[in-house]
Amino acid sequence: MDASLPGGDRLHAVIPDVTRRPWAINVRKYVVRAKLVADLVSLGSLTAAAATFLEAAWCPA
Incomplete structure (x- = not known):
């Protein structure tokens, strides 16, 4: 069935x-999919501090 x-x-x-x-x-x-780092924070998967660090560390080519 x-x-x-x-x-x-x-x-x-x-x-x-x-x-x-x-x-x-x-x-x-x-499952809920996140498209932005902010989505991960709102879902509780990432802390705001970790999101800030990742956004600061990200370096587009």
Whole structure:
């Protein structure tokens, strides 16, 4: 069975005799993608101080 969940995630389930074991269930969750360093800060993945350092260290070619 394949299904879309309300949040857009995907559900895939198989049952015996398709699998060798009992039920197998997979949920594919989509993650939030950051496009800017500021996005990483707002998501809590990076501190503001680390973002400032990375922006200062970045040197375009």
